[in-house]
Amino acid sequence: MSYAPNIVNLGILTGAQMAQEQYDKNNPTPRHPKKTSTTRRLQTLNRKGGAGKSTTTGSVAEELGRMGYRVLVADLDANASLTKAVGLRLGELNHSVYDVLMSPRKLLETRDAIVQLSHLNxxxxxxxxxxxxxxxxxxxxxxxxxxxxxxxxxEDDYDFVIIDTAGHESFMHTLGHVYADEVILPTEADIANWETIETTLASVRKVVEDGLNPKMRVRAIIVTKYQQGTKFGEAMLKKLNAEYGDLLLPVVVMQTVRVREAQAFHQPITAYAPESQPAMAYRKLAEYLERG
Known part of the structure; x- marks a missing residue:
């Protein structure tokens, strides 16, 4: 199944650019085919705000897209953090995931709410x-x-569908749990996040045990916003490796000014500064996910 979703360009458009955009909408470029036969369903999850979920989701989605996969991100955060992060203005959107969830298909098809980002993959x-x-x-x-x-x-149009969820527990988490078979768990290396790692993993186990989604499993834990040289951070890394070494990705995402710059320019770090340390860490995560 093919379709031509909305195309959004950031910035002020000239008359020529507007004419080109209208032409592109009327004559969509054929999109490359899927690389996989089965769609991979992922959820970025941590039951604490500020752990880097949206940054991780956007960065991994961009990297997988650059690798040639067709990727869809569904923003289930009531703050719409990722939607804003890629430069979309909520008041200017025709439809959102809210409209999709609250409307029957005969009134609104899911594809009509999807935005194809012209500046990202x-x-x-x-x-x-x-x-x-x-x-x-x-x-x-x-x-x-x-x-x-x-x-x-x-979903048959995509190789990967990634659900981004809020930091607090909500029914939106449940919607993501039912859909996603794999979980990416971003976490900071601090004591506040240690407890949420345990509760997040426990929530995944409960989803499986209760039969809500027997296929669900944690695919990877990745440490974000890491500040090198702190004794506490190093101790937490050792503790994480001892407890969750089979899930812990052997790279960390450093806290750098480049990440903040990328956010200011409405781009994932993997698009803004692809050779930076954070981008390379997220590339390792994307490659790990690619291997299945």
């Missing part, structure tokens, strides 16, 4: 600050399969 189902209103309605109706049902409309 992945597509996005944008987030919405209205997700907080959708949550009680979906919960009361016991629609934990709502996201799975709507993504089923388009």
């Amino acid at each position: 992945f597509d996005i189902l944008p987030g919405s600050e209205n997700l907080g209103y959708a949550e009680p309605a979906l919960l009361m109706a016991r629609r934990q399969h709502a996201l799975q049902e709507r993504l089923a409309e388009v």
Whole structure:
């Protein structure tokens, strides 16, 4: 199944650019075919805010896209952090994941809400600050399969679908749990994140044990925002390796000014500074995920 999703360009457009954009919309360039026969379903998860989930999601999605895979990111964060991070303005979007979850297919198809980012190598189902209103309605109706049902409309067009979720526990997490078979767990090397690693892993085990998604498993733990030379950080790395060495990626994402610069320019670090240390760390994660 092929389709021509919305094309979004950042910045001020000249008349010629606007004409070119309209031509491109009317005459979409054929998209490269999928590289995989089965769509990989991932969720970036940590039950604490500020652990680098959105940064990790965007960076890995961009790197997988650069590797030739077709990637879709679904932003299930009520703050729409990733949507804003790639430069989209919520008030200017025609549709979002909120509309997809709350509307029947006959009124809105999932593909009509997907945005193809002209400056990046992945597509996005944008987030919405209205997700907080959708949550009680979906919960009361016991629609934990709502996201799975709507993504089923388009997932055959993608090699990877990655769900980005908020830091606090919510029904949006459940929607992601039902859909995703693999979990990426970004964490900072500090004591506050140590407890959330344990609770996040416990929540994944419960999803499996309760039969909500028997296929779900943690694929990788990656340390983000790492500050080299701190004794506490080094001690935490040793503790993480001792406890979760089979899941811990053997690279860390350093906290550098380049990451902040990338955010200011609405790009993942893998697009803004592909040869920087953080970008290379995320490249290792993408390569690890590619191996399945």
